[in-house]
Amino acid sequence: MCFGNYFCFDVFEFYKIKCMLEIRNFRETFAEINLEVMYENYKKLIRLNNGKPIIPVIKANAYGHGAVEVFSYFYKKGVRRFAVAFLEEAIEIFEVGMNADVLIFSPLAPRDIEFLARYDVFIPIVSDISFIEEMERKARSLGKKLRFGIEIDTGMGRLGVHYRDLRKLIEVLGSVKNLELTDVMTHFPSSDSDREFALHQLSIFDNVVEEIKKVFPGFFTHVSNSGGVLNVPEASKYDFARCGLSIYGYYPNLDLRDRVILKNSMALKSYIALKKFFRKGESISYNRTYFMERDGFVGVIPCGYADGITTLHSNKMRVLVNGLECPVIGRITMDYMMVLIPSNIDVGDEVLIFGESEQ
Numbered sequence: 001m002c003f004g005n006y007f008c009f010d011v012f013e014f015y016k017i018k019c020m021l022e023i024r025n026f027r028e029t030f031a032e033i034n035l036e037v038m039y040e041n042y043k044k045l046i047r048l049n050n051g052k053p054i055i056p057v058i059k060a061n062a063y064g065h066g067a068v069e070v071f072s073y074f075y076k077k078g079v080r081r082f083a084v085a086f087l088e089e090a091i092e093i094f095e096v097g098m099n100a101d102v103l104i105f106s107p108l109a110p111r112d113i114e115f116l117a118r119y120d121v122f123i124p125i126v127s128d129i130s131f132i133e134e135m136e137r138k139a140r141s142l143g144k145k146l147r148f149g150i151e152i153d154t155g156m157g158r159l160g161v162h163y164r165d166l167r168k169l170i171e172v173l174g175s176v177k178n179l180e181l182t183d184v185m186t187h188f189p190s191s192d193s194d195r196e197f198a199l200h201q202l203s204i205f206d207n208v209v210e211e212i213k214k215v216f217p218g219f220f221t222h223v224s225n226s227g228g229v230l231n232v233p234e235a236s237k238y239d240f241a242r243c244g245l246s247i248y249g250y251y252p253n254l255d256l257r258d259r260v261i262l263k264n265s266m267a268l269k270s271y272i273a274l275k276k277f278f279r280k281g282e283s284i285s286y287n288r289t290y291f292m293e294r295d296g297f298v299g300v301i302p303c304g305y306a307d308g309i310t311t312l313h314s315n316k317m318r319v320l321v322n323g324l325e326c327p328v329i330g331r332i333t334m335d336y337m338m339v340l341i342p343s344n345i346d347v348g349d350e351v352l353i354f355g356e357s358e359q
Contacts, residue, residue, distance in 0.1 A: 149183030192227030267355025285330030
């Protein structure tokens with residue numbers, strides 16, 4: 001359900017049962033997403049990136065913020081390049097009906113190449129030289145020109161063609177006739193904390209790019225992730241950056257908060273479902289990890305570790321109830337958490353578990 005630049009979705013997702021009555025979630029625990037705040041973060045990051053455009057990374061359901069909604073909003077703002085992890089995520093976005101390039105980071109199987117031919121907005125980021133050869137064979141048999149990008153592993157140690165395999169890569173690239181190289185990229189493992197290694201990666205990447213240009217000129221380059229935009233301005237010389245975490249309002253390293261002011265685009269909200277009075281010395285929740293230090297009231301909130309609030313936060317985190325900070329006491333359970341509340345807090349009062357507060 002949408003409300004202007006906000007939309008909400010239930011934290012607890014019911015299974016979808018075909019041909020059954022619509023199931024409503026009566027528990028008023030929900031995540032509120034502010035798309036306008038998200039886009040403001042995006043514009044701030046572009047300014048920090050020397051004005052160079054940023055590819056929004058909307059994998060994993062846009063980091064839990066709703067991939068279709070985020071994609072649609074950013075598309076309407078003029079953004080035309082996005083990135084996801086998996087093919088199924090790209091297909092979900094394509095079905096929205098808006099024409100934008102979607103980079104797919106994870107390696108694809110040969111059987112997936114037909115999908116690339118069918119959905120010509122998809123750009124697989126290739127990590128395996130043999131897959132380029134497979135794409136070339138398939139493109140030739142289909143009589144179509146397919147687009148692709150290449151990731152170069154300059155030190156991430158995960159996806160990508162290792163830079164030491166450059167000679168073989170150049171040999172294969174020089175032989176393809178039915179493919180269009182659109183992107184060459186690499187990825188930082190520690191740009192938020194280790195500038196020296198990031199700069200070492202840039203040196204390797206620049207050499208690789210120069211060699212690839214000799215056989216396949218005219219592609220885009222991009223390196224920076226959120227940490228790179230915040231901490232490695234040298235990487236702003238490339239055509240794009242790719243940001244996920246920071247667009248949604250989170251810092252890869254809290255030491256970088258002085259570089260730009262980001263706002264959380266998600267707020268998790270609930271309410272006081274039950275108010276109880278306890279005497280000094282009485283225990284709260286499983287394993288009796290908290291004992292009342294004085295007589296007082298405890299509020300029960302219908303949100304627990306099933307909703308992603310880990311038990312590690314037990315007796316440590318605070319929430320806002322009507323704008324007042326209230327400590328979580330006792331062990332967080334699957335469906336509930338308990339908070340110490342003043343007497344003037346009542347059943348039904350709104351709880352902000354995390355996110356920005358208008359109060």
